[in-house]
Amino acid sequence: MTRPRRPLTPLNLADLERLALRYVERYATTRGRLADYLRRKIRERGWSDEASPDLAALAQRMADLGYINDLLFAESKAGAMGRRGLGARRVGQALRHAGIEDADLEMVAQGVEAGAKSSAIAFARRKRIGPFAREAAERSEQEKQLGAMLRAGHALDLSRKIVRMSPGEDPDALLEA
Numbered sequence: 001m002t003r004p005r006r007p008l009t010p011l012n013l014a015d016l017e018r019l020a021l022r023y024v025e026r027y028a029t030t031r032g033r034l035a036d037y038l039r040r041k042i043r044e045r046g047w048s049d050e051a052s053p054d055l056a057a058l059a060q061r062m063a064d065l066g067y068i069n070d071l072l073f074a075e076s077k078a079g080a081m082g083r084r085g086l087g088a089r090r091v092g093q094a095l096r097h098a099g100i101e102d103a104d105l106e107m108v109a110q111g112v113e114a115g116a117k118s119s120a121i122a123f124a125r126r127k128r129i130g131p132f133a134r135e136a137a138e139r140s141e142q143e144k145q146l147g148a149m150l151r152a153g154h155a156l157d158l159s160r161k162i163v164r165m166s167p168g169e170d171p172d173a174l175l176e177a
Contacts, residue, residue, distance in 0.1 A: 010046035013053060020058055024067040028076070031059035031068055032099015074100045074108045085123025088112045090153025120154045120162055121171045130165040137163075 011019075016038055023029065023037055035055040047053065062068045074095050081091045091112050095105055112119075125132045129145045137145060142163050149159035161174060 008045045010048035011042055012048045016041075016053055016058065020062055021067075024062055028073055029068060030070045030073050030099045031056070031063055034059045034062060034068060036099070070100055071104045071107065073098070074104050075111070078108050078112050082112060082115050082119045083122065085119055085121075085126050085152065087119060087123075087149075087153030087155065088116055090151075093153070116155065117158065117174050120149065120158050121174065123149060123152050123154065124162045124171065130162040131167060131169040131171045133167045136167060 019041055020034060020038060023034060038055050077095060078091050081094060092105065092109065124130050127148060145163045146159055150156065
């Protein structure tokens with residue numbers, strides 16, 4: 001026989017700080033994600049104090065203590081997504097969703113744009129598109145491949161060039177151009 005669960009007690013400021021520390025200890029995160037997590041915890045358990053908590057200030061304090069670094073998170077995430085073959089548009093969307101601010105986004109965007117061609121080639125290699133295909137694709141298949149590259153966040157002109165390449169063609173020629 002299972003015992004009925006006790007209702008969870010509402011959170012106070014000390015509980016909130018403890019939850020924030022535990023979260024940043026376990027996960028690489030951003031100030032925005034931490035604030036969202038704390039907001040969700042308050043919604044689940046309730047709030048016991050009269051004054052509403054300042055979640056942005058608590059997240060900023062964690063950043064000031066060095067537990068959170070939005071720029072470092074953005075660089076790391078962008079690098080990992082680029083190596084997986086995702087394009088600049090898709091990387092930017094993911095970083096905005098993670099709560100990265102515009103100033104940090106601009107700094108990271110320069111690196112992402114610089115690696116756009118190599119990222120597109122990595123995606124084509126992974127999906128066997130264009131020069132990495134076993135055989136030349138029919139027009140309908142090329143359209144599907146182009147759609148996949150666009151959904152991955154790559155530029156239209158670069159995607160077209162890669163999709164139209166023949167199997168066995170040297171994709172490094174795109175990097176030099």
